[in-house]
Each structure stands twice: as C-alpha cells, then as structure tokens.
Amino acid sequence: MPSLKDLKGRIASVKSTQKITKAKQMVAAAKLRRAQEAAEAAKPYSMRLAGVIANLTAASTGGQGPKLLTGTGKSDTHLLIIMTAERGLCGGFNANTVKKAREEIMRLKGEGKAVKLITVGKKGREQLVRTYGDLMVSHIDTSSARNSDDLAEIALQLGKDLNAGFEAGEFDVASLVYAQFRNVISQVPTAKQLVPAEPPEDVPTVDLKGATYIYEPSEDDILETLLPRYLNTLILSALLESAAGEQAASMTAMDNATNNAGELIDKLSLQYNRARQAQITKELIEIISGAEAL
Secondary structure, eight states, X not given: OOOHHHHHHHHHHHHHHHHHHXXXXXXXXXXXXXHHHHHHHHHHHHHHHHHHHHHHHHHOOTTOOOHHHHOOSOOSEEEEEEEOOSSOOSTTHHHHHHHHHHHHHHHHHHTTOEEEEEEESHHHHHHHHHHHGGGEEEEEOOTTOOSHHHHHHHHHXXXXXXXXXXXXXXXXXXXXXXXXXEETTEEEEEEEEEEXXXXXXXXXXXXXXXXXXXXXXXXXXXXXXHHHHHHHHHHHHHHHHHHHHHHHHHHHHHHHHHHHHHHHHHHHHHHHHHHHHHHHHHHHHHHHHHHHHO
C-alpha cells in the first residue's frame, strides 16, 4: 500500500496535469471558433464556383473538355493526398484518418493499381512511413500555418504541383483523404476524388428556365481556366475542415482528460484520507495499549 507521502505526491501531480489539460482545452476552444469561422467563410465561394462548374459541364458538348475534367483515359496510377495534424493530443483524429488512408491504399493495391502518397501534416507521415515509405513522393509541412491565409498559400502551391504532375503524366487519378468536419463531436474520415474533377452533384445550380446560354469564349475554354481554381478551392476547404476538426477533437480529448483527472483526484483523495485515518487509529491504539500496560 502506498504511503501517505506517495499519495500526496500523486495527488499534486494529477492536479498539475489537470491544470495543463484544462488550459489546452480552453486554447483549443478558442482556435476552434476561429477555424469554424474560416471554414464557414469559404463555403459560399466554394459552393458558387461548384455551381458554375456544374452548369458549364452540363452545357459542354461533344464529350470533350479540359484534361482535368476528362482525365487521361486510364486509371493505372493513383495519387493519395493524406491530410492529418502536425500535433497530437487530439484523440483519435489522426488515427482515424490514417486508418481510412490505409483502407484506400489496400483497396487500390487489391485492384492492381500503382499508388503514390503525399502527406500533409507530420502525424500522418509518422504513422504511414513505416509501412508505405516507398510510396511517398512528397510531404507538406503545415506547422508554420497560423491562419487561413497561410493555409490558402499551401492549397495554392499544392494545387499547382498537382496540376503540373497531372500534365506530366505522373498519375492518372488524385484523391484527397481528410477528416470532414461535421460538428464538434463528429469528424468523418473521407476520400474525395480531385483529378479528374468530378462535376458537383449536390450544389444548387442556376435554373435557366429553358433559355440557352451562348458562352464566349466556349464552355471548354472557361472550364480550362476555372478547373484549376476549383481544384485549389477543394484543397483549401479540406485544409480548413481538417484544421477545425483537429481543434474540435483536441478540445473534446482535453475535456475528457480533465474530467478523468478530476475523478482520479477524488479517488486518490479518498484513498489518502482512509490511509491517514488508519494511521491515526493505529497510533491511538498504540497509545491506549501503552497506557494500559502501565
């Protein structure tokens, strides 16, 4: 049985840990609010651009179009961009995303496809490099990103690299694996195809009411310009949602840790009080026994 000194030391240690987790929870809550606001602010532009792409795709004729839309005509080589956090202490956020990535890799390999990986965030790379290190072609460090503007620069550069790689024939299909932010307690690991771009289906489009639009320049020329921007928008939206999901998961994990620390403190305090009472009782018995002996 631990001594009173040991129990007292453990209680002090757990109390210190509880202060840290409580502070971390409050920081995550503040960052979550900003991350949510950034993600929400990006949605109107993203949805409107998706609606324009959907209208142009529907109006495009002849089955021809930009390479980003039509693809290479084959799907032999798949590129997976896996987004995780740079830091831990966020529950199963990173592990769940990596699990989804592993499932996608195994599925593609089972179909006989060649797989290449780009990791965004240190935690995903750390977990995947042991098993799939030979598949990794690049890594993007997001530790220096402090706000949505920094994430926008990362999205823009990644979009340029993907476009250049696709034009160079380095891959046929590119997909994004990230944690889609639903709410504070729900972040769903999701795989979304980026290249060839899939015409959005769940976005509001303009009702032409039977009218025929004449595009100048042609629909394909407009798509040629808009599709790289649409690709950048999808990447940025995923980065913002992943950032919001990380803070939500961190806040939830730290809240659970704080509550668990409180329960452990109560348990240790009860154990300490019982041990102290037992020691006092033992001393009283010894004093009474000594007095009776006299």
